[in-house]
Amino acid sequence: MQSNFSRSSVQPHTPSISASPRYAFIDFLDVGRAETISQEIANLTEDAGQDLETEESGEIGYIQGTVVGLRYYSGVVNRGEMVSLVREPQNPYDRNAVVVANVYGSQVGHIKKELAAAMAYIIDNKLARVEGIVPYGETNKFSMPVNLTFLGKEENREAVHNHMRRHGFRLGTDFKGGTAKTSFGRDPLGLLKSSSQISAIPLTAEELKSAFDKLFDDLMEDKTREMEPAEAVCTPLLPHQKQALSWMTSRENSSDLPPFWEQKGGLYFNVLTNFAVKERPEKVLGGILADDMGLGKTLTTIALIVSNFHNGKPLPLEKCGESSEPSTSRKKSASKGKSGEVSEEVVESSPSKRSHVDSASADTIDKDVPRKKAKTTKKTSKKSANTKEVILLDDDDFAAALECSSTQVMPPKKNVKKRSGADKGSSAGTGGSGARATLIVCPLSVLSNWLDQFEQHMRADVTLNVYLYYGAERNRSVSLLASQDVVLTTYNVLSSDFGNKASSPLHKVNWLRVVLDEGHVVRNPSALQSKAVLELQSERRWILSGTPIQNSLKDLYMLLSFLKLKPFDVKEWWSRIIQRPVTMGDRVGLQNLQALVKGITLRRTKTSKVDGRTVVQLPERTVFVQHVTLSEEEREKYEQVKTEGRNIIGRYFQEGSVMTNYADVLAILVRLRQYCCHPSLVGKYTGGDPVTPSELRERLINKITLVLNSGSDEECAICLDSLRQPVITYCAHVFCRPCICEVIRSEKEQARCPLCRAQIKTKELVEYPGEELETGSVTGEKWRSSSKVDALMTILLKLRNEDPTVKSLVVSQFTKFLDILEVPLREYGFSFTRLDGSMTQKARAKAIQDLQDSSPGSPTIMLLSLKAGGVGLNLTTASHVFMMDPAWNPAAEDQCVDRCHRLGQSRDVVITKFIVKDSVEENMVKIQKKKQELVAKAFGTKTPQDRKQSRIDDIRALMEI
DNA sequence: ACCGCCGGGTGCC
């Protein structure tokens, strides 16, 4: 009840779209990301929306107040502790009531009514926030003092002071000697100090940035013990993976108090925050595995699942011995899926026989486990034998893709058993604690990777029950899910289940372990996805992420929230104890942050050392820039388009309307970049003032198509996610339909475009018509080459001559360009595959499979769309990468290269970047370089205006205006 | 709360 209450008090605010200054700290952390303009605007709105409250307020005044009614509540508070003050307008005795709660969320009392009456108006009207610290008197039975600090915008200072004075309260402002400074008895870290009194010299922006960069570095100490995985894992672990396994196991089995908690007397103290509670704080079993890509986070996690069921004992698994166990009865059921492909067999093992894999632990683990487990299996198997429901993969396409992968790559392996039995009502599989299953949530793009990896790393004669909870026909039986060893699902499935309030089976299961793969994708706490993730019930929680902090310190909040690392899972405390002090340059705050991260994170980079050797020895990686000179004809056309574009953009500059005409500017730049690749890419020109509504409509459709196909990886500026049901406004900005409709709904007649503040209406939104209406159709025209295509083909042919086994990735941001490249590749007899965003999972899996196949005659080239697939793809058979066009975001290019330059790559990797001389492409590269230098210099504050200016400067430079 | 406040009991010393 009380915790419910405190939770509601820290509900994140609905992001508002008003422009507002941002914090310097956030700004310079963002600098590394050179992305599209709209993304940057999106970032602005994101930060503005979320931090209006916490981040732009200064101290307005302080006063000492009284907390009363202590005897009615259980919340305890110590000398020097922070308390939160929450309005309670529904209080039947006083609608001005202000509740005082301690950091643990327990109510301590109320603010005395006279003061509450004065404060209520100020809080309700957001003139200021009020933070409280209890200076002494914590043992009082009936009331205690509290030092209140009012924080708010400078412009509200007068109003706050006047209002308080009208109620007979005089706010102090002398923070150096005032009550705000009241003694902090037990405060070894000094973190309870009011932020106005910075103990030492504040950190400079430079120091802060470097500290931040290093936040996740060198988290190796005391994490060097190694642990062997259970026998059921057939892949030998590398030393660093054994260390991770050991660390993760100890994090899961620790019966210690959570990090930073100590027991003193009858109370539990948090040494970091000095808070004390009566109840033993919930254990935090888990943490963040933040190893670099390619270090084997997946394998390590599989090893953890299999090796640490309870207390370091392996997960009891059936052995489906092909030979060693004579008593094994074995049934095959080769039924067919709808796709017509043969499903894997399902193996039944008799209940009396148990896997030898877990024999060592059989005695110590809850005796119920093996028996029940075996029973379940038998039932399931019988059902399966009925041929009724053999494949649990409900998405036929995807199922087919997986079939293909399992039959082609490792035909004999049957260790990952996918079952579909619906043995409802069975409590099978639950251990003593009631939880057996591990839930893995991942982006769709790495789903198949997880299944492949389970197949690869599990011994063939052991059955690990893995249920893929995906697709329309997914089995929603809670008992079925709970009885699995592993349930695999995607963030989308999880949040759509969660959104349909009716029932979310995943939220009804008590998981042994929940693993968030690529956990950084959940970072906006107000997104449904985040809520869905936070509501999962689990004993242990893990986040896997190569980049745990993507944009700013705030990202970490979401992760701590998921891990339930109290009190940082509540926004107010996270802000007061960590984010605000660090942002303010407080050294102690930073120390605390570092300690926090260190306690729960393991991170190794490709260059981290284990026993003096780097963790991973990757082959060399060399980058060549291949300059391309346009033919005379191409150059003529290019210059013509450039002049047109420059005129238009020049006019925007004169009008000062570059940002409001962003879509046009982007369109022009895209057209130029397309010309650099191939003239057929370019759609027809859509400028000029529209006359009729249908012309306007057509123009908008052209624009949205251009934006969506520009390869600039547009995000919706409202939800910051990839565009869903994209629509374009009359002011030519693109959003998800649900997002922009929500804005219009809430702002009613006043609704304005979040990006340019133009008036918008629901009926004026124009839908994206889909791929069919794309501009610049390639088909129909007679195929012709271009200078860049010729340059690529020349190199590819030379490469094939030298070594026909070499495989290459040909990467472009324009899928249309990939279409064009297919023609000469076919003509010259190259066998190739293709991977782009429009492909189904089945097709993607097959494309990857084909490329990874190294038998003679297998494809040697993959045409790859830059934004396809995201991270996690494994394309290690390829050792050459051709970047056909420069990306706005160099990180996207690196990521692409990392798909082959990773663990498992045996050859040196050669990267060739094609750049057209004297063109936007060359200018883009220059700007990229300049940006990287700036980042390296760790510059200080940068306002959104500066940022916008630098964007405008970029456009100038690109267009040579 | 070893207080303040309220309201009933009481009323020379």
Next chain:
DNA sequence: ACCGCCGGGTGCC
């Protein structure tokens, strides 16, 4: 006795 004083009951908002 329309007061003062005493002492018991009571007590967040």
